[in-house]
Amino acid sequence: MAQMPHRFTYRVRFRECDPMGIVFHSHYLDWFEYARTEALRDFGLPYKVIQDGGVTLPVVDLAIKYHKSAQYDDLVTIETTPSLSQSNLRLTCSYRVLRSSDQQLLVTGHVTLCFLQEGRSRPVPAPLFLQKALNEG
Protein backbone atom coordinates (compact mmCIF):
# COMPACT_ATOMS: atom_id res chain seq x y z
CA MET A 1 0.00 0.00 0.00
CA ALA A 2 1.43 3.34 -1.11
CA GLN A 3 2.00 5.97 1.57
CA MET A 4 -0.36 8.97 1.59
CA PRO A 5 -0.10 11.62 0.44
CA HIS A 6 1.99 10.63 -2.55
CA ARG A 7 4.92 13.02 -3.02
CA PHE A 8 6.41 14.04 -6.39
CA THR A 9 9.34 16.43 -6.72
CA TYR A 10 9.58 18.69 -9.76
CA ARG A 11 11.95 21.37 -11.05
CA VAL A 12 10.29 24.54 -12.40
CA ARG A 13 11.27 25.10 -16.05
CA PHE A 14 12.03 28.37 -17.83
CA ARG A 15 9.33 27.75 -20.43
CA GLU A 16 6.75 27.66 -17.60
CA CYS A 17 7.59 31.15 -16.32
CA ASP A 18 5.93 34.31 -17.59
CA PRO A 19 6.95 37.98 -17.86
CA MET A 20 5.98 38.45 -14.18
CA GLY A 21 8.85 36.03 -13.47
CA ILE A 22 6.49 33.46 -11.95
CA VAL A 23 4.99 30.20 -13.14
CA PHE A 24 2.05 30.83 -15.47
CA HIS A 25 -1.05 29.61 -13.65
CA SER A 26 -2.12 26.87 -16.08
CA HIS A 27 1.10 24.87 -15.64
CA TYR A 28 0.12 23.74 -12.14
CA LEU A 29 -2.49 21.58 -13.90
CA ASP A 30 0.34 19.98 -15.88
CA TRP A 31 2.17 19.22 -12.64
CA PHE A 32 -1.03 17.76 -11.18
CA GLU A 33 -1.09 15.37 -14.17
CA TYR A 34 2.54 14.34 -13.65
CA ALA A 35 1.94 13.77 -9.92
CA ARG A 36 -1.31 11.86 -10.53
CA THR A 37 0.43 9.60 -13.05
CA GLU A 38 3.25 8.81 -10.63
CA ALA A 39 0.81 8.28 -7.74
CA LEU A 40 -1.13 5.71 -9.79
CA ARG A 41 2.16 4.05 -10.80
CA ASP A 42 3.13 3.76 -7.13
CA PHE A 43 -0.26 2.18 -6.42
CA GLY A 44 0.76 -0.52 -8.92
CA LEU A 45 -1.64 0.64 -11.62
CA PRO A 46 0.12 2.82 -14.19
CA TYR A 47 -2.27 5.03 -16.13
CA LYS A 48 -0.87 3.53 -19.32
CA VAL A 49 -2.05 0.06 -18.19
CA ILE A 50 -5.51 1.43 -17.39
CA GLN A 51 -5.59 3.06 -20.81
CA ASP A 52 -4.36 -0.10 -22.59
CA GLY A 53 -7.38 -1.82 -21.00
CA GLY A 54 -9.65 0.52 -22.95
CA VAL A 55 -10.39 2.84 -20.03
CA THR A 56 -9.78 6.58 -20.26
CA LEU A 57 -10.08 9.14 -17.47
CA PRO A 58 -11.43 12.48 -18.70
CA VAL A 59 -11.45 15.36 -16.24
CA VAL A 60 -14.88 16.27 -14.82
CA ASP A 61 -14.05 19.32 -12.74
CA LEU A 62 -11.17 21.03 -10.97
CA ALA A 63 -10.33 23.99 -8.77
CA ILE A 64 -7.10 25.72 -7.75
CA LYS A 65 -6.18 28.33 -5.13
CA TYR A 66 -2.90 30.24 -5.58
CA HIS A 67 -1.25 31.28 -2.28
CA LYS A 68 2.36 32.08 -3.27
CA SER A 69 4.23 32.01 -6.58
CA ALA A 70 6.64 29.34 -7.72
CA GLN A 71 9.63 30.79 -9.58
CA TYR A 72 12.13 29.65 -12.16
CA ASP A 73 14.37 26.77 -11.08
CA ASP A 74 12.49 26.22 -7.78
CA LEU A 75 12.18 22.65 -6.64
CA VAL A 76 8.56 21.98 -5.71
CA THR A 77 6.86 19.03 -4.05
CA ILE A 78 3.43 18.05 -5.30
CA GLU A 79 1.44 16.10 -2.69
CA THR A 80 -1.40 14.01 -4.12
CA THR A 81 -4.18 12.44 -2.05
CA PRO A 82 -6.44 10.33 -4.28
CA SER A 83 -9.89 9.13 -3.17
CA LEU A 84 -12.88 7.50 -4.84
CA SER A 85 -16.47 8.71 -4.56
CA GLN A 86 -18.81 6.35 -2.68
CA SER A 87 -20.18 5.08 -5.99
CA ASN A 88 -16.60 4.41 -7.20
CA LEU A 89 -17.53 6.39 -10.32
CA ARG A 90 -15.21 9.32 -9.66
CA LEU A 91 -11.59 9.70 -8.67
CA THR A 92 -10.71 12.93 -6.90
CA CYS A 93 -7.07 13.88 -6.42
CA SER A 94 -6.46 16.59 -3.83
CA TYR A 95 -3.21 18.50 -4.26
CA ARG A 96 -0.83 20.65 -2.26
CA VAL A 97 2.19 22.21 -3.98
CA LEU A 98 5.03 23.20 -1.64
CA ARG A 99 8.35 24.89 -2.31
CA SER A 100 10.72 22.07 -1.39
CA SER A 101 13.41 24.25 0.22
CA ASP A 102 11.24 25.68 3.03
CA GLN A 103 7.94 23.80 2.73
CA GLN A 104 6.14 27.07 1.91
CA LEU A 105 2.63 26.21 0.68
CA LEU A 106 2.21 27.60 -2.85
CA VAL A 107 -0.95 26.12 -4.29
CA THR A 108 -3.86 23.88 -3.28
CA GLY A 109 -6.43 22.28 -5.53
CA HIS A 110 -8.23 19.22 -6.75
CA VAL A 111 -8.95 17.44 -10.02
CA THR A 112 -11.89 15.00 -10.38
CA LEU A 113 -11.91 12.41 -13.16
CA CYS A 114 -14.38 9.74 -14.26
CA PHE A 115 -13.80 6.38 -15.95
CA LEU A 116 -14.91 5.78 -19.53
CA GLN A 117 -14.82 2.27 -21.05
CA GLU A 118 -14.34 1.97 -24.79
CA GLY A 119 -17.66 1.05 -26.42
CA ARG A 120 -19.80 2.22 -23.50
CA SER A 121 -21.54 5.56 -23.50
CA ARG A 122 -21.77 6.07 -19.73
CA PRO A 123 -19.00 6.27 -17.11
CA VAL A 124 -18.06 2.98 -15.41
CA PRO A 125 -16.77 2.29 -11.87
CA ALA A 126 -13.05 2.51 -11.13
CA PRO A 127 -10.99 -0.61 -11.94
CA LEU A 128 -11.14 -3.06 -9.00
CA PHE A 129 -7.40 -2.76 -8.39
CA LEU A 130 -7.81 0.95 -7.77
CA GLN A 131 -10.89 0.41 -5.56
CA LYS A 132 -8.87 -2.01 -3.44
CA ALA A 133 -5.85 0.22 -3.21
CA LEU A 134 -7.84 3.31 -2.28
CA ASN A 135 -10.77 2.00 -0.22
CA GLU A 136 -8.89 -0.51 1.90
CA GLY A 137 -5.86 1.72 2.39
Add this chain to the structure above:
Amino acid sequence: MAQMPHRFTYRVRFRECDPMGIVFHSHYLDWFEYARTEALRDFGLPYKVIQDGGVTLPVVDLAIKYHKSAQYDDLVTIETTPSLSQSNLRLTCSYRVLRSSDQQLLVTGHVTLCFLQEGRSRPVPAPLFLQKALNEG
Protein backbone atom coordinates in the same frame (compact mmCIF):
# COMPACT_ATOMS: atom_id res chain seq x y z
CA MET B 1 -19.77 50.24 -23.06
CA ALA B 2 -18.89 46.76 -24.28
CA GLN B 3 -21.72 44.27 -24.61
CA MET B 4 -21.91 41.47 -22.04
CA PRO B 5 -20.95 38.73 -22.10
CA HIS B 6 -17.91 39.36 -24.28
CA ARG B 7 -17.64 36.74 -27.05
CA PHE B 8 -14.36 35.41 -28.47
CA THR B 9 -14.22 32.79 -31.24
CA TYR B 10 -11.36 30.34 -31.32
CA ARG B 11 -10.27 27.42 -33.53
CA VAL B 12 -9.12 24.26 -31.65
CA ARG B 13 -5.52 23.41 -32.61
CA PHE B 14 -3.99 19.98 -33.16
CA ARG B 15 -1.33 20.60 -30.51
CA GLU B 16 -4.12 21.06 -27.93
CA CYS B 17 -5.64 17.62 -28.53
CA ASP B 18 -4.58 14.50 -26.66
CA PRO B 19 -4.57 10.77 -27.45
CA MET B 20 -8.27 10.61 -26.43
CA GLY B 21 -8.84 12.87 -29.46
CA ILE B 22 -10.16 15.68 -27.27
CA VAL B 23 -8.72 18.96 -25.99
CA PHE B 24 -6.41 18.38 -23.02
CA HIS B 25 -8.13 19.93 -20.01
CA SER B 26 -5.50 22.56 -19.14
CA HIS B 27 -5.83 24.35 -22.48
CA TYR B 28 -9.23 25.78 -21.58
CA LEU B 29 -7.32 27.99 -19.13
CA ASP B 30 -5.26 29.26 -22.05
CA TRP B 31 -8.45 30.10 -23.92
CA PHE B 32 -9.77 31.88 -20.84
CA GLU B 33 -6.64 34.05 -20.94
CA TYR B 34 -7.10 34.86 -24.63
CA ALA B 35 -10.78 35.73 -24.07
CA ARG B 36 -10.02 37.82 -20.96
CA THR B 37 -7.37 39.77 -22.86
CA GLU B 38 -9.76 40.52 -25.72
CA ALA B 39 -12.58 41.42 -23.31
CA LEU B 40 -10.34 43.99 -21.56
CA ARG B 41 -9.25 45.34 -24.95
CA ASP B 42 -12.91 45.81 -25.93
CA PHE B 43 -13.47 47.66 -22.64
CA GLY B 44 -10.81 50.09 -23.89
CA LEU B 45 -8.18 48.93 -21.41
CA PRO B 46 -5.77 46.45 -23.03
CA TYR B 47 -3.97 44.30 -20.48
CA LYS B 48 -0.70 45.49 -22.01
CA VAL B 49 -1.57 49.09 -21.09
CA ILE B 50 -2.44 48.02 -17.51
CA GLN B 51 0.88 46.18 -17.35
CA ASP B 52 2.84 49.11 -18.80
CA GLY B 53 1.41 51.14 -15.90
CA GLY B 54 3.21 48.81 -13.49
CA VAL B 55 0.13 46.77 -12.57
CA THR B 56 0.11 42.99 -12.93
CA LEU B 57 -2.85 40.64 -12.45
CA PRO B 58 -1.82 37.35 -10.86
CA VAL B 59 -4.47 34.63 -10.63
CA VAL B 60 -5.91 34.07 -7.13
CA ASP B 61 -8.21 31.11 -7.75
CA LEU B 62 -10.11 29.35 -10.49
CA ALA B 63 -12.52 26.49 -11.12
CA ILE B 64 -13.68 24.62 -14.22
CA LYS B 65 -16.48 22.14 -14.95
CA TYR B 66 -16.21 19.99 -18.07
CA HIS B 67 -19.56 19.07 -19.63
CA LYS B 68 -18.67 17.95 -23.20
CA SER B 69 -15.38 17.65 -25.07
CA ALA B 70 -14.07 20.06 -27.66
CA GLN B 71 -12.36 18.30 -30.55
CA TYR B 72 -9.73 19.06 -33.15
CA ASP B 73 -10.63 21.87 -35.57
CA ASP B 74 -13.86 22.77 -33.73
CA LEU B 75 -14.75 26.42 -33.65
CA VAL B 76 -15.60 27.39 -30.08
CA THR B 77 -17.05 30.57 -28.59
CA ILE B 78 -15.70 31.70 -25.22
CA GLU B 79 -18.15 33.95 -23.36
CA THR B 80 -16.54 36.12 -20.69
CA THR B 81 -18.48 38.00 -18.01
CA PRO B 82 -16.10 40.12 -15.92
CA SER B 83 -17.08 41.62 -12.55
CA LEU B 84 -15.29 43.36 -9.69
CA SER B 85 -15.62 42.42 -6.03
CA GLN B 86 -17.32 45.05 -3.85
CA SER B 87 -13.90 46.18 -2.60
CA ASN B 88 -12.71 46.51 -6.22
CA LEU B 89 -9.71 44.40 -5.16
CA ARG B 90 -10.58 41.37 -7.27
CA LEU B 91 -11.63 40.81 -10.85
CA THR B 92 -13.63 37.65 -11.49
CA CYS B 93 -14.20 36.48 -15.05
CA SER B 94 -16.97 33.91 -15.46
CA TYR B 95 -16.70 31.76 -18.56
CA ARG B 96 -18.86 29.60 -20.80
CA VAL B 97 -17.29 27.72 -23.70
CA LEU B 98 -19.70 26.71 -26.45
CA ARG B 99 -19.20 24.75 -29.67
CA SER B 100 -19.94 27.46 -32.22
CA SER B 101 -21.70 25.21 -34.74
CA ASP B 102 -24.59 24.13 -32.47
CA GLN B 103 -24.15 26.22 -29.30
CA GLN B 104 -23.54 23.03 -27.28
CA LEU B 105 -22.21 24.04 -23.85
CA LEU B 106 -18.79 22.43 -23.34
CA VAL B 107 -17.21 24.02 -20.29
CA THR B 108 -18.06 26.53 -17.56
CA GLY B 109 -15.68 28.13 -15.09
CA HIS B 110 -14.23 31.23 -13.54
CA VAL B 111 -10.83 32.82 -12.94
CA THR B 112 -10.28 35.43 -10.20
CA LEU B 113 -7.33 37.82 -10.35
CA CYS B 114 -6.04 40.58 -8.09
CA PHE B 115 -4.12 43.78 -8.91
CA LEU B 116 -0.50 44.20 -7.85
CA GLN B 117 1.24 47.58 -8.19
CA GLU B 118 5.00 47.60 -8.72
CA GLY B 119 6.71 48.61 -5.49
CA ARG B 120 3.74 47.79 -3.24
CA SER B 121 3.54 44.59 -1.28
CA ARG B 122 -0.26 44.37 -1.02
CA PRO B 123 -2.92 44.16 -3.74
CA VAL B 124 -4.39 47.48 -4.88
CA PRO B 125 -7.88 48.33 -6.21
CA ALA B 126 -8.68 47.90 -9.91
CA PRO B 127 -7.67 50.80 -12.17
CA LEU B 128 -10.45 53.45 -12.16
CA PHE B 129 -11.11 52.94 -15.87
CA LEU B 130 -11.98 49.33 -15.20
CA GLN B 131 -14.11 50.23 -12.15
CA LYS B 132 -16.09 52.63 -14.32
CA ALA B 133 -16.48 50.22 -17.19
CA LEU B 134 -17.61 47.33 -14.99
CA ASN B 135 -19.54 48.99 -12.14
CA GLU B 136 -21.52 51.49 -14.22
CA GLY B 137 -22.17 49.08 -17.04
Add this chain to the structure above:
Amino acid sequence: MAQMPHRFTYRVRFRECDPMGIVFHSHYLDWFEYARTEALRDFGLPYKVIQDGGVTLPVVDLAIKYHKSAQYDDLVTIETTPSLSQSNLRLTCSYRVLRSSDQQLLVTGHVTLCFLQEGRSRPVPAPLFLQKALNEG
Protein backbone atom coordinates in the same frame (compact mmCIF):
# COMPACT_ATOMS: atom_id res chain seq x y z
CA MET C 1 -6.08 28.71 -56.37
CA ALA C 2 -4.95 30.22 -53.08
CA GLN C 3 -2.56 33.13 -53.21
CA MET C 4 1.06 32.50 -52.19
CA PRO C 5 2.45 32.91 -49.67
CA HIS C 6 -0.53 32.22 -47.44
CA ARG C 7 -0.83 34.85 -44.69
CA PHE C 8 -2.11 34.20 -41.16
CA THR C 9 -2.36 36.93 -38.52
CA TYR C 10 -1.88 36.02 -34.88
CA ARG C 11 -1.90 37.86 -31.54
CA VAL C 12 0.98 36.97 -29.16
CA ARG C 13 -0.41 35.64 -25.88
CA PHE C 14 0.85 36.25 -22.34
CA ARG C 15 1.28 32.52 -21.72
CA GLU C 16 3.74 32.39 -24.63
CA CYS C 17 6.11 35.01 -23.15
CA ASP C 18 8.98 34.17 -20.83
CA PRO C 19 10.83 36.04 -18.08
CA MET C 20 12.97 37.77 -20.76
CA GLY C 21 9.67 39.38 -21.84
CA ILE C 22 9.83 37.73 -25.27
CA VAL C 23 8.07 34.78 -26.87
CA PHE C 24 9.64 31.50 -25.74
CA HIS C 25 11.29 29.98 -28.81
CA SER C 26 9.25 26.78 -29.06
CA HIS C 27 5.96 28.62 -29.56
CA TYR C 28 6.88 29.66 -33.09
CA LEU C 29 6.43 25.99 -33.98
CA ASP C 30 2.90 26.19 -32.62
CA TRP C 31 2.23 29.21 -34.84
CA PHE C 32 3.68 27.33 -37.81
CA GLU C 33 1.08 24.60 -37.14
CA TYR C 34 -1.77 27.14 -36.97
CA ALA C 35 -0.62 28.80 -40.20
CA ARG C 36 -0.13 25.44 -41.98
CA THR C 37 -3.63 24.35 -40.97
CA GLU C 38 -5.19 27.54 -42.29
CA ALA C 39 -3.11 27.40 -45.49
CA LEU C 40 -4.38 23.86 -46.20
CA ARG C 41 -7.94 24.98 -45.43
CA ASP C 42 -7.59 27.81 -47.94
CA PHE C 43 -6.34 25.29 -50.51
CA GLY C 44 -9.69 23.55 -50.03
CA LEU C 45 -8.21 20.61 -48.14
CA PRO C 46 -8.60 21.04 -44.36
CA TYR C 47 -6.14 18.93 -42.40
CA LYS C 48 -9.11 17.43 -40.55
CA VAL C 49 -10.48 16.08 -43.85
CA ILE C 50 -7.06 14.60 -44.73
CA GLN C 51 -6.95 13.02 -41.28
CA ASP C 52 -10.53 11.69 -41.52
CA GLY C 53 -9.35 9.91 -44.70
CA GLY C 54 -6.87 7.95 -42.59
CA VAL C 55 -3.83 10.03 -43.54
CA THR C 56 -1.65 11.63 -40.88
CA LEU C 57 1.25 14.04 -41.42
CA PRO C 58 4.06 13.49 -38.93
CA VAL C 59 6.91 16.01 -38.96
CA VAL C 60 10.17 14.76 -40.53
CA ASP C 61 12.46 17.71 -39.90
CA LEU C 62 12.43 21.43 -39.22
CA ALA C 63 14.70 24.41 -38.72
CA ILE C 64 14.22 27.93 -37.38
CA LYS C 65 16.32 31.11 -37.38
CA TYR C 66 15.48 33.83 -34.86
CA HIS C 67 16.23 37.37 -36.07
CA LYS C 68 14.22 39.62 -33.70
CA SER C 69 11.94 38.88 -30.75
CA ALA C 70 8.17 38.95 -30.79
CA GLN C 71 6.72 40.44 -27.60
CA TYR C 72 3.53 40.25 -25.62
CA ASP C 73 0.41 41.46 -27.45
CA ASP C 74 2.25 41.96 -30.76
CA LEU C 75 0.28 41.17 -33.87
CA VAL C 76 2.38 38.94 -36.11
CA THR C 77 1.88 37.73 -39.66
CA ILE C 78 2.94 34.18 -40.46
CA GLU C 79 3.65 33.67 -44.17
CA THR C 80 3.48 30.05 -45.31
CA THR C 81 4.79 28.81 -48.67
CA PRO C 82 4.00 25.10 -49.08
CA SER C 83 5.68 22.90 -51.71
CA LEU C 84 5.85 19.19 -52.47
CA SER C 85 9.04 17.26 -53.07
CA GLN C 86 9.46 15.93 -56.61
CA SER C 87 8.38 12.48 -55.43
CA ASN C 88 5.27 14.04 -53.84
CA LEU C 89 6.27 12.17 -50.67
CA ARG C 90 7.07 15.24 -48.63
CA LEU C 91 5.39 18.55 -47.93
CA THR C 92 7.70 21.39 -46.96
CA CYS C 93 6.24 24.58 -45.56
CA SER C 94 8.61 27.57 -45.57
CA TYR C 95 7.78 30.27 -43.06
CA ARG C 96 8.43 33.94 -42.43
CA VAL C 97 7.10 35.58 -39.27
CA LEU C 98 6.77 39.36 -39.44
CA ARG C 99 5.66 41.91 -36.86
CA SER C 100 2.46 43.15 -38.49
CA SER C 101 2.83 46.81 -37.46
CA ASP C 102 6.09 47.49 -39.31
CA GLN C 103 6.76 44.32 -41.33
CA GLN C 104 9.95 43.70 -39.31
CA LEU C 105 11.14 40.14 -40.06
CA LEU C 106 11.27 38.18 -36.78
CA VAL C 107 11.75 34.54 -37.66
CA THR C 108 12.30 32.32 -40.71
CA GLY C 109 12.09 28.56 -40.87
CA HIS C 110 10.64 25.46 -42.43
CA VAL C 111 8.80 22.31 -41.39
CA THR C 112 8.80 19.16 -43.55
CA LEU C 113 6.09 16.53 -43.13
CA CYS C 114 5.40 13.16 -44.77
CA PHE C 115 2.11 11.35 -45.41
CA LEU C 116 1.24 8.16 -43.53
CA GLN C 117 -1.77 6.07 -44.55
CA GLU C 118 -3.49 4.01 -41.88
CA GLY C 119 -2.58 0.36 -42.30
CA ARG C 120 0.54 1.01 -44.40
CA SER C 121 4.00 0.97 -42.92
CA ARG C 122 5.69 3.31 -45.41
CA PRO C 123 4.92 6.92 -46.31
CA VAL C 124 2.56 7.47 -49.23
CA PRO C 125 2.37 10.30 -51.80
CA ALA C 126 0.43 13.47 -51.01
CA PRO C 127 -3.33 13.32 -51.66
CA LEU C 128 -4.02 14.16 -55.33
CA PHE C 129 -5.98 17.27 -54.40
CA LEU C 130 -2.89 18.67 -52.72
CA GLN C 131 -0.64 17.65 -55.63
CA LYS C 132 -2.94 19.52 -58.00
CA ALA C 133 -3.20 22.60 -55.82
CA LEU C 134 0.55 22.86 -55.25
CA ASN C 135 2.09 21.58 -58.47
CA GLU C 136 -0.20 23.33 -60.91
CA GLY C 137 -0.42 26.53 -58.90
Add this chain to the structure above:
Amino acid sequence: MAQMPHRFTYRVRFRECDPMGIVFHSHYLDWFEYARTEALRDFGLPYKVIQDGGVTLPVVDLAIKYHKSAQYDDLVTIETTPSLSQSNLRLTCSYRVLRSSDQQLLVTGHVTLCFLQEGRSRPVPAPLFLQKALNEG
Protein backbone atom coordinates in the same frame (compact mmCIF):
# COMPACT_ATOMS: atom_id res chain seq x y z
CA MET D 1 34.67 18.29 -15.36
CA ALA D 2 31.28 16.93 -16.32
CA GLN D 3 31.18 13.83 -18.52
CA MET D 4 30.15 14.29 -22.16
CA PRO D 5 27.58 13.94 -23.47
CA HIS D 6 25.42 14.98 -20.53
CA ARG D 7 22.51 12.58 -20.04
CA PHE D 8 19.04 13.55 -18.77
CA THR D 9 16.22 11.04 -18.33
CA TYR D 10 12.64 12.14 -18.84
CA ARG D 11 9.19 10.54 -18.70
CA VAL D 12 6.83 11.39 -21.60
CA ARG D 13 3.67 13.04 -20.28
CA PHE D 14 0.08 12.58 -21.50
CA ARG D 15 -0.31 16.31 -22.18
CA GLU D 16 2.60 16.07 -24.65
CA CYS D 17 0.93 13.41 -26.82
CA ASP D 18 -1.35 14.21 -29.73
CA PRO D 19 -4.26 12.41 -31.45
CA MET D 20 -1.70 10.35 -33.47
CA GLY D 21 -0.72 8.90 -30.06
CA ILE D 22 2.81 10.30 -30.35
CA VAL D 23 4.64 13.25 -28.83
CA PHE D 24 3.72 16.49 -30.60
CA HIS D 25 6.85 17.68 -32.36
CA SER D 26 7.35 20.98 -30.55
CA HIS D 27 7.76 19.33 -27.14
CA TYR D 28 11.21 17.99 -28.02
CA LEU D 29 12.34 21.63 -27.83
CA ASP D 30 11.01 21.76 -24.28
CA TRP D 31 13.03 18.64 -23.42
CA PHE D 32 16.10 20.21 -25.00
CA GLU D 33 15.64 23.15 -22.59
CA TYR D 34 15.34 20.83 -19.57
CA ALA D 35 18.44 18.89 -20.63
CA ARG D 36 20.42 22.07 -21.36
CA THR D 37 19.53 23.48 -17.93
CA GLU D 38 20.65 20.29 -16.17
CA ALA D 39 23.83 20.10 -18.27
CA LEU D 40 24.80 23.66 -17.25
CA ARG D 41 23.98 22.83 -13.61
CA ASP D 42 26.29 19.81 -13.79
CA PHE D 43 29.00 22.08 -15.22
CA GLY D 44 28.68 24.07 -11.98
CA LEU D 45 26.98 27.02 -13.66
CA PRO D 46 23.20 26.88 -13.22
CA TYR D 47 21.34 28.95 -15.80
CA LYS D 48 19.62 30.76 -12.93
CA VAL D 49 23.04 31.96 -11.68
CA ILE D 50 23.96 33.15 -15.19
CA GLN D 51 20.63 34.95 -15.38
CA ASP D 52 20.99 36.51 -11.90
CA GLY D 53 24.28 37.97 -13.23
CA GLY D 54 22.27 39.90 -15.82
CA VAL D 55 23.05 37.56 -18.72
CA THR D 56 20.27 35.99 -20.77
CA LEU D 57 20.62 33.36 -23.51
CA PRO D 58 18.14 33.88 -26.34
CA VAL D 59 17.96 31.18 -29.01
CA VAL D 60 19.59 32.10 -32.35
CA ASP D 61 18.74 29.05 -34.44
CA LEU D 62 17.80 25.40 -34.15
CA ALA D 63 17.09 22.32 -36.21
CA ILE D 64 15.51 18.93 -35.49
CA LYS D 65 15.29 15.63 -37.36
CA TYR D 66 12.59 13.15 -36.33
CA HIS D 67 13.55 9.50 -36.84
CA LYS D 68 11.06 7.55 -34.66
CA SER D 69 8.18 8.64 -32.42
CA ALA D 70 8.26 8.82 -28.65
CA GLN D 71 5.01 7.64 -27.09
CA TYR D 72 3.06 8.20 -23.91
CA ASP D 73 4.83 7.07 -20.72
CA ASP D 74 8.10 6.23 -22.54
CA LEU D 75 11.28 6.92 -20.64
CA VAL D 76 13.64 8.85 -22.91
CA THR D 77 17.27 9.86 -22.52
CA ILE D 78 18.29 13.27 -23.83
CA GLU D 79 22.02 13.47 -24.59
CA THR D 80 23.41 17.02 -24.68
CA THR D 81 26.83 17.94 -26.08
CA PRO D 82 27.49 21.65 -25.55
CA SER D 83 30.24 23.55 -27.38
CA LEU D 84 31.25 27.19 -27.83
CA SER D 85 31.96 28.86 -31.16
CA GLN D 86 35.58 29.93 -31.67
CA SER D 87 34.63 33.51 -30.80
CA ASN D 88 32.96 32.26 -27.58
CA LEU D 89 29.92 34.28 -28.68
CA ARG D 90 27.65 31.30 -29.29
CA LEU D 91 26.76 28.16 -27.37
CA THR D 92 25.59 25.25 -29.48
CA CYS D 93 23.99 22.24 -27.78
CA SER D 94 23.78 19.13 -29.94
CA TYR D 95 21.10 16.66 -28.94
CA ARG D 96 20.21 13.00 -29.33
CA VAL D 97 16.96 11.67 -27.88
CA LEU D 98 16.89 7.93 -27.27
CA ARG D 99 14.15 5.64 -25.98
CA SER D 100 15.72 4.51 -22.72
CA SER D 101 14.44 0.92 -22.83
CA ASP D 102 16.21 -0.12 -26.05
CA GLN D 103 18.43 2.87 -26.94
CA GLN D 104 16.43 3.41 -30.15
CA LEU D 105 17.40 6.80 -31.59
CA LEU D 106 14.27 8.96 -31.86
CA VAL D 107 15.39 12.50 -32.58
CA THR D 108 18.56 14.47 -33.29
CA GLY D 109 19.00 18.22 -33.33
CA HIS D 110 20.76 21.30 -32.11
CA VAL D 111 19.96 24.63 -30.49
CA THR D 112 22.33 27.62 -30.71
CA LEU D 113 22.12 30.46 -28.18
CA CYS D 114 23.98 33.73 -27.72
CA PHE D 115 24.77 35.71 -24.58
CA LEU D 116 23.11 39.07 -23.92
CA GLN D 117 24.30 41.30 -21.04
CA GLU D 118 21.77 43.65 -19.45
CA GLY D 119 22.44 47.20 -20.63
CA ARG D 120 24.44 46.19 -23.71
CA SER D 121 22.94 46.09 -27.14
CA ARG D 122 25.27 43.49 -28.70
CA PRO D 123 25.92 39.88 -27.70
CA VAL D 124 28.83 39.30 -25.30
CA PRO D 125 31.20 36.32 -24.94
CA ALA D 126 30.22 33.35 -22.79
CA PRO D 127 30.91 33.71 -19.04
CA LEU D 128 34.54 32.69 -18.30
CA PHE D 129 33.42 29.78 -16.13
CA LEU D 130 31.61 28.28 -19.12
CA GLN D 131 34.57 28.96 -21.46
CA LYS D 132 36.83 27.09 -19.04
CA ALA D 133 34.44 24.19 -18.56
CA LEU D 134 33.82 23.72 -22.29
CA ASN D 135 37.12 24.67 -23.94
CA GLU D 136 39.47 22.90 -21.56
CA GLY D 137 37.24 19.85 -21.17
